[in-house]
Amino acid sequence: MPVYEFQCKCGHITEELVRMDTKTVECPKCHGKAKKILSACSFELKGGGWYADGYASSKKK
Template sequence: MPVYEFECPKGTVTERIVKVGTDTIDCPECGEKAKKIISQCAFELKGGGWYADGYSSKKS
């Protein structure tokens, strides 16, 4: 069973074993919906923004 990390709007990260396809859980801290953090790899790509730079420099 995979372990996923979920982050709620208040920034609390919870590790939880869930079924594949589960996108949100109820945060145990505040009760808000916590969204699944897909993976470490995807997270890094989002933060880096290298692909966005590549597209904009090609245009001009």
């Protein structure tokens, strides 16, 4: 399973191993909802959607 970053409105960013269709996780700091954000280093917009795994593994530097 891929690691996604989630950012809460309190500003806290957490990384979680979650299923692809998971959109929010509970913020460990304030127990609010942290939303999934795109990590710039592992994701490129190439007609994308959520098929980033192939790109990420083939374009590792």
